[in-house]
Each structure stands twice: as structure tokens, then as C-alpha cells.
Amino acid sequence: MQAQGATPNAPIMEVRNLIKHYPKVQAVNGVDFVVPQGICFGLLGPNGAGKTTTIEMMEGITKPTSGEILYKGEPIGARFRAEAGIQFQSTALQDFLTVRENLTYFSSLYPKHLPLEELVAICRLQDYLDRDANKLSGGQRQRMLLALALVNDPAVVFLDEPTTGLDPQARLNFWDLVNSIKARNKTILLTTHYMEEAYNLCDEIAIMDHGKIIAHGSPASLLAEHFQDVVIELPAKDFPEAAAIKIPHRVLDKVTQAVQINTADVNNTLSELMSHGASLAQLQVRPRTLEDLFIELTGKELRA
């Protein structure tokens, strides 16, 4: 299972000045980026940011109002359809067909396809092959949909919010699968709400808001570019009023009343907290995350 037809790290997909206007909504407003071959590229943003519209235009499902999308230097067409694997946010399948029958059916739609046994092994479907596809659990179903996206041994795989609605264990299992696909030198385009997911899986991310890309780069470089500090969090009850007056902070959650302090000098902040009699028993120090970055850039929670 090797991606073919592109030089390593050459762009496998290019998006140029992509615009999509609906009658009352400007969903995508001039988006440009390139996706190098063999990486996992994450498109992040809150609901309504335009990421699904962008990815559906890249998949050839939605027609752009204007702009250009290239696959291996050519406008997307028959070659792209044969070489792309797609997993939508939600996909219905035919009733009364088993997992095996669905895989066989989708395999036969492509000129080239992986052997069923290999596909089953990659996505760990051995135990469910002869089960009605519509009677699988959430995690099993996502694995089967991923298998459908891989039937043609694609060069590029689109995963649109693949772990939404999965329990933490199923999500972790799915991440393993994505990492195993990455290891096979496939290019992955991933949209997700989950920052932890993007941080763990993506080599490069683009953050979208209001139909535009507001930040683009590797997760580490973006965090380094925007933050030189770390975050200290402690319960509000442990944060004395005297400290509150002197130390810049914000209350994170009205229910738990957690207090967040951003600081580049942890030692000094901790000394100051102790000098005001703060209890450090439940204090946590963590590095900045993509969630912080998104809030910094847009002023909004990512899952708002």
C-alpha cells in the first residue's frame, strides 16, 4: 500500500483562492493552502467556520463559486476520484448488507483495490465481517467507514470529523488506525473539533473561522509563534482575593470556578501566589494548547 505518482513532500493537493457563496451565507471566503504529500493535514474550526464546505469542495462533492483545486497538479477529476478515499461526517449505507458485502461493493467501484483481507486487518474488522453494517456500534461503524475510504488504496484520505460521538476508548483506537495509515505514506486531510486529536495526529494544521484561514503551520510552530508562556490553573477557592488583585488571571468555568493564570515566569508566579497564602495543593502547570491558540486568535471556544 504505497502512494504513487507524486514526489515526497511535493504538494499532493493545492487550493487557490477558494470561494463558496450560498444565497445568504458566504461559507468560504478566499482560502489558499497546499497539502504536501504524505502528511496529516488538519483543518480546524468551530461549527460554521467553513471547514466542511472547504473539504467537500476538495472532495469534488460541492462545486466552488470560484477558485481552483488541484490534485497532483491537475484539476480534480476522474483520476482524483479513483485515487481519493473519503469518510464523511455521517454516511448512511444500504440496508440489509453486511460489512463484507459493503466492502466488496465499494471495492468493485474502483479500478484498483486492496485485497479484502488486508483491508479487514488494517481496520480490525475480523469479528464483524458478516454482521449487518447498520447494526454496528459507533466505533465499529467508524472503522468500517474508514475501511470503505481505504478500499481503493488511496493516495489521499479525507476524514471529516471521524471521531465525533465516539467514546474516549473508541477515539484512541481510531487514532491508532489513522497513525497506521500515516505510516503507509498516505496523505490525510482531517477535520476535527478535538484539539487533542489535531495535536496528536496532524503534522500541519490550518485554523478556519468565518470562512477564512486565520493560522497555518505545524502545531508546535504555531504554539511557539503565539505563546512564550505556560498556564497555571488552580481552584478559585485556593486563590486568595489579595492575589486576585495583583496577579492577572481569568475565571475559566463558572461551575468549577477554576482560575487560569498565563505566565512566562512560573517560579515568580508561584512565589507570588504563596506569598498571598494561596494553596498549591491542586495547582496544575501545563503548556499552551491548540485550544488556547484558537481562543487567542478568535476569542471563541473551539466547540462553540
Added chain:
Amino acid sequence: MMKRIWATFYARSLEFVRDRSTMGWNLILPIALVFGLAFVFSGTGQPLFKVGVIADQQTSDTVNKAAHPFLNTAHIDFYPVAANDKTVTMRKVGRHQIDMLVDVRPHEMHYWVNQDSAKGDVVEKLLQASGGTALTKENVTGQEIRYVDWVVPGILGMNLMFSCLFGVGFVIVRYRKSGYLKRLNATPLSASEFLLAQIFSRLLLVVLVTCIVFVGTNLFLHFTMEGSYWLLFLVLVLGSFCLISLSLVVTARVSSEELAGGLLNLLTWPMMVLSGVWFSMEGTHPAMQMLSQLSPLTHMLSAARAIMLDGAGLAQISTQMLVMGFMSIVFLAIGAVMFKWTTD
């Protein structure tokens, strides 16, 4: 291309066959209807109570009732017959499809009746009691066409129409609404490949079901069959193809099952009434007859009855076959051009 069509055809057929409730309903309904009607119309036969009239000064729409007092008799449906249709109409008298033919033109003054027809006998007595110029009796012979013989192509055709239109239409709308079509759109499968697979899958199933129902009910009811079974099969295939193609036009863009249901009902009910499913369109207003020609079902039933009841060959039903073929091509072309994979 053929591989993709075959795979889509196979997957859809599996889905249909495994949906036992739908499959069962598709088999049970027509069988119940045929047996129900055979029971209701058994014994008395209840033939159509009609008299064809050849007369001067009448139009294709109205009978010249002044031509003879008999034509004013109550409770008889008189309908005008053109003089050059006399032979065809005499055959209908022989087959008990109508009860009598009268020619009341002054230089003719004849009537044709089948001595074996109970209804014909009653109508003859009414003619004799009506007064006016005596008409010369001519006997016509022929095997009786029971109502069930006449109506069975109608019932099977009606069931086929519902199965083709709703069966394919609702499936496509469901696929579109659920996002399954969107998923298929992300594969190399083209719209025409998908549509052909749907047509062939439904075609095979409706033809198979109709044949089973026909053969099964025929074992008990022994339908009149004057023509070729192969030709009847050809009519069944072409008619079904035409009706399925029509459903593709209706549901090419619809993504709401309610709207699809409304549109399909709007189409099927007039077709059921105007295509001669339950009663002959002969004698109805010419505008209705013209309207009925727009329905593919009219041509299918007319061809099927011509084969079964009159022993018609391919040449005799060529007009109906050509019309159904032409309609199929037009419907298919419009359906493929208008087809949308997604809901927006």
C-alpha cells in the same frame, strides 16, 4: 463500467430481497387482488354492458339517438362505432366484451349478437321491445372473455406501475436524503451507471414477481391466452422499463419522501383511472381517451390485452411498443440530466 453497474445492481437487489416485508407485500398484493376479483366476478360473469352503434350523423363522441328508438333505452351504454371498425367490434361481440353491435344506417339495419351471451340475450329482447324499424339479426360466435380475463393485465399492470414508480423513486429519495448518494458520488460511479443499475435491479424484480403471480394465479383461474407468451413477456419488460424511467424523472432532484410521495401519487392515480386498468376507455370522452394516450400504462395494457385476448402479433402491437420505447428514452434522458447526488 459494466463492473460498476453489475456491482450496484447486485447490492440493490440484495437489499430488496432481504427486505422481507416489502418483498412479501409485492407478492401478496397482486395475488390477493386477482383472486379477489375472480371471486367477485365469478359465476355471473358480469360482462361489460355495452352496445356499439354504427349510425349516420353521429360523431366519434355522441351516438345519434334519433336513428332508432332502441338507442333511447335506459340503462344501456351506447357508444358510437365508426363504420370501418365494424369487423373489430363484431369480434368484441363474439368475445362478450360488448353485448351487441347495431348498424342503424337506413341501408343497413342489422344487429350482431352472441347467442351464448346472457347479457346479449337480454339486450336483444330490449331491442325487440323497443319498436321502430326491425333490424336483421346476425349471429356472432366466439369464446367468452370473462371479466377476470380482461382485468388481469390491468391489475398486474397497476401493481407493476406502483412497484416501479414507488419502488425506485422512494429508494432514490431515501438514498439521497440519508447521504448514501453523496457517498457514492465520491467514487468513480457515474450517475448514468447508478441509474441503469437501479433500473435493471427493479426491472428484474418486478418482472420476476409479475411472472410468478401470473403463473401462480393462472394455475387456478386459467386466463384466456390467444397470443404468444414471449411477446407478452416483451411487453412486460418494455412497459416496466418505461415506468421505472418515468420514476427517475420524478425523483431526479427530490430529497423529501413526503414530496416524492405526493408527486408519485399525482402521477399514479390519474394513470390508474385513465389507463384502462379497471374499465375500458372505449366510449369515454375523446379528451379522456387522448389524455390516456400520455400514460405508458395505457400502451402496456392495450398491448397485453391485444396479445392475451385477440392473439395479436408483434406487428399489431408495434405502435404501443414504439410509443413505450420512445417514452423510455425521453424519460431516461431527462432523469439522467436532472439527477442530483446531494440534497442541496
